[in-house]
Amino acid sequence: MSSVPKQMPDPAPRKHEASRIGEALAQVGACGLFLFAILAAIPKSLRHIRETVRQIWFVGAMSLVIIMTSGLFVGMVLGLQLYYVLSIFGGTAALGTVVSLSLYRELGPVVTALLFAGRAGTSVTAEIGLMRATDQLSAMEMMAVDPMAYVAAPRFLACVIAMPLLACVFNALGIFGAHLVGVTWLGLDNGTFWSNMTSSVDVWKDVVNGLWKSCAFGAVVALIAVFQGYTTPPTSEGVAYATTRTVVFSSIVVLALDFVMTAFLM
Amino acid sequence: MVEVRDVRTTLNGKVIFDGIDLEIPRGKITAIMGPSGTGKTTLLRHLTGQLMPDAGTILVDGRNVRTLSRNDLFDLREKIGYLFQNSALLTDFSVFENVAFPLRQHLKLPEELVRNIVLTKLQAVGLRGAAELMPSELSGGMARRVALARAIVRDPMLILYDEPFVGLDPIALNQVLKLIRILNDTLGITSILVAHEFAAVARVVDHVYLIAAGKIAAQGTPDELTRDDSPWTKQFFGGEADGPVPFHYPARDYALDLGFPAVST
Numbered sequence: 246m247s248s249v250p251k252q253m254p255d256p257a258p259r260k261h262e263a264s265r266i267g268e269a270l271a272q273v274g275a276c277g278l279f280l281f282a283i284l285a286a287i288p289k290s291l292r293h294i295r296e297t298v299r300q301i302w303f304v305g306a307m308s309l310v311i312i313m314t315s316g317l318f319v320g321m322v323l324g325l326q327l328y329y330v331l332s333i334f335g336g337t338a339a340l341g342t343v344v345s346l347s348l349y350r351e352l353g354p355v356v357t358a359l360l361f362a363g364r365a366g367t368s369v370t371a372e373i374g375l376m377r378a379t380d381q382l383s384a385m386e387m388m389a390v391d392p393m394a395y396v397a398a399p400r401f402l403a404c405v406i407a408m409p410l411l412a413c414v415f416n417a418l419g420i421f422g423a424h425l426v427g428v429t430w431l432g433l434d435n436g437t438f439w440s441n442m443t444s445s446v447d448v449w450k451d452v453v454n455g456l457w458k459s460c461a462f463g464a465v466v467a468l469i470a471v472f473q474g475y476t477t478p479p480t481s482e483g484v485a486y487a488t489t490r491t492v493v494f495s496s497i498v499v500l501a502l503d504f505v506m507t508a509f510l511m
Numbered sequence: 512m513v514e515v516r517d518v519r520t521t522l523n524g525k526v527i528f529d530g531i532d533l534e535i536p537r538g539k540i541t542a543i544m545g546p547s548g549t550g551k552t553t554l555l556r557h558l559t560g561q562l563m564p565d566a567g568t569i570l571v572d573g574r575n576v577r578t579l580s581r582n583d584l585f586d587l588r589e590k591i592g593y594l595f596q597n598s599a600l601l602t603d604f605s606v607f608e609n610v611a612f613p614l615r616q617h618l619k620l621p622e623e624l625v626r627n628i629v630l631t632k633l634q635a636v637g638l639r640g641a642a643e644l645m646p647s648e649l650s651g652g653m654a655r656r657v658a659l660a661r662a663i664v665r666d667p668m669l670i671l672y673d674e675p676f677v678g679l680d681p682i683a684l685n686q687v688l689k690l691i692r693i694l695n696d697t698l699g700i701t702s703i704l705v706a707h708e709f710a711a712v713a714r715v716v717d718h719v720y721l722i723a724a725g726k727i728a729a730q731g732t733p734d735e736l737t738r739d740d741s742p743w744t745k746q747f748f749g750g751e752a753d754g755p756v757p758f759h760y761p762a763r764d765y766a767l768d769l770g771f772p773a774v775s776t
Binding site for chain 1: 561585586588589593596599602613616617661
């Protein structure tokens with residue numbers, strides 16, 4: 246009887262996986278160090294305040310159309326769905342309350358951050374990646390201008406400032422959309438809609454906590470976008486992968502961070 | 512002005528410099544030449560501290576680049592002009608703003624003075640009329656001349672030119688050569704020029720270093736190198752395929768690659 250040689254597990258895949266995990270951890274570590282470098286460059290970046298204002302325009306004002314459109318439709322869908330669910334229990338009067346709390350606490354900051362990552366995060370990554378590929382960052386270094394202070398920090402600050410403002414716009418348009426569907430279309434009393442909302446929404450617990458979340462999401466999206474652009478290989482393929490990674494990583498981290506912040510802020 | 516002593520560099524497992532020494536005197540124009548991939552740009556990056564060698568000493572204006580802090584490196588770079596191989600213009604800024612960028616970042620000059628300095632430099636490279644154009648509207652040669660104007664805008668003590676003649680038409684090439692010479696003669700600027708065009712280089716430089724296989728293969732004035740009999744200079748300046756520098760990247764037998772039986776020799 247011939248004995249079948251015992252198959253030994255191939256160590257190569259395990260080694261491959263281990264090296265990939267190691268690389269991922271190294272990336273997280275490098276991203277953390279990059280955050281410290283950006284924070285350290287912020288005082289110096291205040292000398293380039295015009296650049297920061299220019300970036301707020303690019304990442305904030307230029308994102309308004311997508312944020313406003315999305316906010317309006319999210320609010321309209323919320324209004325429609327909740328009206329029918331609440332009407333089952335005879336509680337349509339609570340529409341304003343439920344819509345506003347959903348938007349202030351969760352949907353406003355989170356959906357705005359996801360849209361922001363797609364609209365502004367990718368453009369920041371692509372811009373910095375192309376600056377890297379065309380030696381513009383090296384040229385700045387050679388002109389004794391620190392790219393961390395002139396390129397990275399202004400974009401980071403711009404995202405942190407723009408995100409809560411965009412979330413406010415998203416919330417406002419969302420509530421307007423819900424009002425449009427609930428009151429104008431489905432006939433809910435206008436006074437009930439607004440009075441229930443104002444009596445049950447707490448400015449500090451609901452609105453301000455939502456804005457804190459927005460600031461944190463803005464910082465996370467900005468960090469990932471700038472880091473990906475700064476460290477991308479200087480090729481067209483490298484820039485393409487970096488922009489994709491910005492959207493994927495930002496979305497995952499925003500959703501995970503939302504859970505953590507919600508747990509702490511409740 | 513610049514001293515390089517026993518510099519050794521390995522990049523991605525490939526030995527770039529295996530102990531090179533060179534000396535660049537103040538106020539002279541020195542050319543660094545050599546086959547592609549031999550490390551000429553790497554040497555310029557060593558001189559400016561953008562990339563540190565594995566070993567050796569690099570002195571620029573008496574300061575050891577390898578031991579300088581980031582702030583000290585930035586201080587040193589303020590006195591160095593660098594012309595990048597691909598121009599590296601800031602694409603969001605106009606030609607005027609690109610040339611004004613180093614002035615605006617480091618000096619608080621009145622706007623009128625900035626304007627006059629920038630227009631003077633643009634006039635020197637023949638592009639005063641292109642001041643309001645964006646980099647995307649420039650040809651490769653024009654972008655290179657704008658980058659040259661930006662490199663000289665603060666009248667640096669040392670200018671590093673990385674392939675300054677690529678993409679220039681004969682008229683622009685002639686003017687840039689004259690400009691390099693004038694800058695040296697009138698302002699006493701030290702220039703290091705990385706280039707392949709020996710005929711053009713020979714018209715302006717005082718000294719030439721030929722780098723090959725990680726070493727200084729030859730050095731001297733352009734006339735001395737023209738008369739030099741070493742196989743390196745004969746092959747490089749004669750443009751011959753056969754010689755100490757292989758034209759072909761290492762590969763297996765050509766006949767085998769084409770599917771023919773190997774020819775025994």
